[in-house]
Amino acid sequence: MDKGKVKKVISSCDDCLYYDYDEDMDGYVCTVNMDEDEAVAFLTKRSQSCPYYRYYDEYKSVKKQN
Secondary structure: OOOOOOOOOOOOHHHEOOEEEEOOOOEEEEOOOOOHHHHHHHHHOOOOOOOOOOEOOOOHHHHHHO
16 A cells, blocks of 8 residues: 555445434434535535544543543
């Protein structure tokens, strides 16, 4: 592997902070707050990785309590 190249991270919505269940739609949706320009840019982007992806660590708040 060439050390000069950066490996692109492909994100999964399943473990993203912004992927929540919507009772009205009866399914999971992305809840990133984007304006119209950002949404168009995101939906037309050809990249496989999401620029808004953030790993959801459900134990993070528990660690702070200890």
